Amino acid sequence: MTQTWVVEPAHWSAKTQATLYGAASLLGLLFLWIAATSIFGWIDPRVLPSPFEIALRFADLLVDPFGGATLLGHVLGSLKRWGLGVVTAAILGVPVGVLFAWAPLFRAVVNPVFEILRYIPPFAWVPIAILWFGASTMTQAMVVFIAAFPAIVINSQLGVQQVEKILLDAARVYGAGSLRTLRRVVMPVAAPTIYTGIRIAVSNGWMALVGAELIVGKNGLGFLISQGQNNDSVSTIFVGIISIGILGLLIDTIVQRSEKILLPWRGRLDQAGGI
Amino acid sequence: MRRSMVSRAFLISLVAGVGWVLLWAWLTRAGGPVPKLFFPSPEEVFDRFLKMWTRPYLGSTLLGHISSSLSIVLAGWVLAGIVGVPLGIAMAWWRKLKWIAFPVFQLIRPVPPLAWIPLTLVWMGIGDAARITVVFIAALVPWMMNSMQSVYSVDKLLIDAGRTLGANDRQILSRVVCRTALPTLVAGARIALGNAWTTLIAAELLAATAGLGYVALNASRMLDTDVLLVAMLLIGILGALLSIMMQLATRFLAPWSIRQSRGQ
Amino acid sequence: MELRNITKRFGNENDGVLAVDDCTIEVQKGEFICVVGPSGCGKSTLLTVAAGLERPTRGEVVVEGKPAGPPGPKRCVVFQKFALFPSETVAQNIKFGLQMARVDVVEQERLLREQLEIMGLEQFRNAYPSELSGGMQQRVAIARALVMRPDILLMDEPFGALDAQTRTILQEEIQRLHREQQYTVMFITHSVEEAVYLGDRVIVMTRRPGRIKEEIVLSRDAAWKQGDIEAAAEHSDFIEARRKIWALVREEIVAR
Numbered sequence: 187m188t189q190t191w192v193v194e195p196a197h198w199s200a201k202t203q204a205t206l207y208g209a210a211s212l213l214g215l216l217f218l219w220i221a222a223t224s225i226f227g228w229i230d231p232r233v234l235p236s237p238f239e240i241a242l243r244f245a246d247l248l249v250d251p252f253g254g255a256t257l258l259g260h261v262l263g264s265l266k267r268w269g270l271g272v273v274t275a276a277i278l279g280v281p282v283g284v285l286f287a288w289a290p291l292f293r294a295v296v297n298p299v300f301e302i303l304r305y306i307p308p309f310a311w312v313p314i315a316i317l318w319f320g321a322s323t324m325t326q327a328m329v330v331f332i333a334a335f336p337a338i339v340i341n342s343q344l345g346v347q348q349v350e351k352i353l354l355d356a357a358r359v360y361g362a363g364s365l366r367t368l369r370r371v372v373m374p375v376a377a378p379t380i381y382t383g384i385r386i387a388v389s390n391g392w393m394a395l396v397g398a399e400l401i402v403g404k405n406g407l408g409f410l411i412s413q414g415q416n417n418d419s420v421s422t423i424f425v426g427i428i429s430i431g432i433l434g435l436l437i438d439t440i441v442q443r444s445e446k447i448l449l450p451w452r453g454r455l456d457q458a459g460g461i
Numbered sequence: 462m463r464r465s466m467v468s469r470a471f472l473i474s475l476v477a478g479v480g481w482v483l484l485w486a487w488l489t490r491a492g493g494p495v496p497k498l499f500f501p502s503p504e505e506v507f508d509r510f511l512k513m514w515t516r517p518y519l520g521s522t523l524l525g526h527i528s529s530s531l532s533i534v535l536a537g538w539v540l541a542g543i544v545g546v547p548l549g550i551a552m553a554w555w556r557k558l559k560w561i562a563f564p565v566f567q568l569i570r571p572v573p574p575l576a577w578i579p580l581t582l583v584w585m586g587i588g589d590a591a592r593i594t595v596v597f598i599a600a601l602v603p604w605m606m607n608s609m610q611s612v613y614s615v616d617k618l619l620i621d622a623g624r625t626l627g628a629n630d631r632q633i634l635s636r637v638v639c640r641t642a643l644p645t646l647v648a649g650a651r652i653a654l655g656n657a658w659t660t661l662i663a664a665e666l667l668a669a670t671a672g673l674g675y676v677a678l679n680a681s682r683m684l685d686t687d688v689l690l691v692a693m694l695l696i697g698i699l700g701a702l703l704s705i706m707m708q709l710a711t712r713f714l715a716p717w718s719i720r721q722s723r724g725q
Numbered sequence: 726m727e728l729r730n731i732t733k734r735f736g737n738e739n740d741g742v743l744a745v746d747d748c749t750i751e752v753q754k755g756e757f758i759c760v761v762g763p764s765g766c767g768k769s770t771l772l773t774v775a776a777g778l779e780r781p782t783r784g785e786v787v788v789e790g791k792p793a794g795p796p797g798p799k800r801c802v803v804f805q806k807f808a809l810f811p812s813e814t815v816a817q818n819i820k821f822g823l824q825m826a827r828v829d830v831v832e833q834e835r836l837l838r839e840q841l842e843i844m845g846l847e848q849f850r851n852a853y854p855s856e857l858s859g860g861m862q863q864r865v866a867i868a869r870a871l872v873m874r875p876d877i878l879l880m881d882e883p884f885g886a887l888d889a890q891t892r893t894i895l896q897e898e899i900q901r902l903h904r905e906q907q908y909t910v911m912f913i914t915h916s917v918e919e920a921v922y923l924g925d926r927v928i929v930m931t932r933r934p935g936r937i938k939e940e941i942v943l944s945r946d947a948a949w950k951q952g953d954i955e956a957a958a959e960h961s962d963f964i965e966a967r968r969k970i971w972a973l974v975r976e977e978i979v980a981r
Binding site: 350355356357358359362363366371377 | 809811813869
């Protein structure tokens with residue numbers, strides 16, 4: 187009597203495999219890092235501290251102030267400045283972008299200024315902001331604003347432009363004037379694109395903020411990093427970098443998720459009738 | 462009808478542009494509401510621009526600073542391309558490589574390139590290398606992502622179509638694959654250059670001894686607002702020029718990818 | 726309503742497109758007229774001019790003796806692509822015109838409910854357009870137009886985007902509605918069969934630039950209008966009319 191044992195190799199889906207490889211690679215890098223610093227001492231801890239040191243420093247900063255505030259203090263400071271710049275950019279940017287698409291005359295007049303400002307990178311505004319506001323919150327908020335504004339304007343304009351002409355015709359036929367068409371028909375249909383613009387702007391703003399704080403600031407994650415540099419504390423620099431990365435990811439995820447709450451009809455727009 | 466509408470808008474923009482400059486001149490006139498320390502007048506800016514061509518400011522003439530900035534940005538950008546394109550293509554070609562390398566990039570991406578400056582300063586000191594590194598980091602991600610995407614964008618269907626029409630492997634590679642992949646690649650180059658320029662200026666604000674950003678920062682410290690404006694405007698103009706250059710390159714290399722935008 | 730000597734040219738004098746050339750059409754109250762013609766003959770353009778969405782290069786649109794003016798709910802349009810507002814529910818879509826006209830809220834609700842019943846849409850009140858089938862969406866579009874009690878209903882190939890079965894059902898419904906309510910309708914289509922089935926009068930247009938080729942008057946109480954289009958195809962008068970009109974259209978299609 188023969189029994190054939192058929193052994194099926196584990197058939198993992200591509201997605202699981204990808205996750206496994208990814209995790210393995212990251213863990214491998216982590217081990218390499220630990221090995222190179224703590225265990226074998228291949229790398230000078232002043233150049234690249236071990237992960238343990240960084241973790242310790244992280245815990246340290248949560249309690250002990252450095253550069254004027256604890257880690258939380260710096261985080262909150264950064265968020266405050268970033269929030270100020272981004273909210274202002276949204277409040278100003280959406281109407282400007284919508285008007286750009288809705289009122290061609292307005293666009294023709296304002297365009298020269300907008301185009302020039304657009305091509306000057308946000309950081310190039312730092313010197314002049316320092317001149318005007320000194321090393322204060324306004325300086326950094328202004329840089330964030332400049333970083334966030336163009337994305338919002340451009341996407342708002344695009345969103346309005348992309349509204350199908352037939353919907354505008356229908357609104358006209360049923361008696362809606364220009365303003366009411368804008369409010370009830372155009373804005374809801376343009377909203378997802380506008381939101382994408384806000385998402386991009388939020389992210390750009392965060393990147394710009396950190397840079398601004400690096401260059402001139404007395405508080406915040408960017409400032410923390412520069413303090414680390416001044417005091418030759420590379421572990422502080424790393425704590426700063428990691429915090430920036432984590433917060434950046436968090437912000438983007440939150441903005442992405444909240445779209446479902448704020449714009450519930452988005453999914454429906456993608457299958458809107460007949461178009 | 463379309464054509465006349467577009468040129469009409471352009472004309473209005475032109476007139477408006479002149480209007481804005483006139484407004485600027487009027488607001489900043491001698492004895493006017495805006496003092497020179499706050500914002501210089503157009504004539505002062507233009508004056509200073511001409512002077513800076515011949516008389517050195519902070520160590521170099523205008524040309525010297527421009528070439529410093531441009532050389533670093535191009536060095537970092539080209540390096541990122543040399544590394545990023547093969548890497549991206551390899552990652553698209555071999556799934557396993559992507560699974561291994563991609564998470565690392567995802568981890569690095571949220572960190573603004575500028576934040577790496579203090580680290581590079583500690584590691585390399587205040588030389589050109591630090592700035593080139595940061596520009597490199599800024600440009601690497603777009604180069605890589607778009608190279609990867611460009612390989613994905615080649616529809617297998619097109620390759621099959623080529624085969625049935627009798628093309629051999631080499632012809633398929635050059636005529637089908639490369640051509641289909643080119644637009645995305647060039648787009649990646651464009652984005653990378655934009656990132657690179659932005660990051661460079663920031664890097665010059667922190668760790669430089671020459672360049673337009675360096676000039677701007679020090680001009681602001683020394684309250685030379687006219688120099689500051691010259692630097693800022695040049696930064697913008699050079700950024701625009703680089704962008705236009707890339708647009709021309711796109712038109713030259715991949716003209717079929719340029720889509721007509723609706724009515725503008 | 727009268728369309729007098731309508732000429733519409735797109736673009737400038739030299740390189741524009743002449744879509745419609747000197748067309749005159751008269752629609753009496755309660756009439757259902759159908760306009761047919763080969764593709765691209767300008768019949769849709771004629772409708773957009775009638776609605777006021779485009780201004781004629783020459784000629785004028787007159788309603789009850791007075792110039793028609795800008796587009797509005799008196800000349801409601803039902804589009805081929807439905808044109809429902811995607812971010813609004815069925816009820817909101819139908820009430821749209823009423824809200825623009827600032828009709829009293831209670832009255833809005835009453836009219837809405839009436840229309841939902843007529844079109845059989847009661848259970849879909851709170852659905853979004855993307856959740857409905859093509860036939861349902863067009864029903865909503867028709868309801869949206871009818872609730873405004875327009876002087877004339879303009880329909881631009883309204884069933885062109887629907888599958889054949891839905892089309893047949895809706896044709897019958899439009900027929901029934903017209904019989905019961907006596908709306909004035911101007912209906913554009915490329916289907917000769919549809920035109921004969923629905924219309925009291927069929928207007929045939931030439932190919933571009935579109936001119937009026939011929940007008941065929943059909944009997945208002947023709948026997949075939951009682952059933953659906955399948956049944957109608959068995960009446961000899963229907964077949965005769967269809968053949969005649971199709972011959973006219975065909976002439977235009979193959980003409981040089």
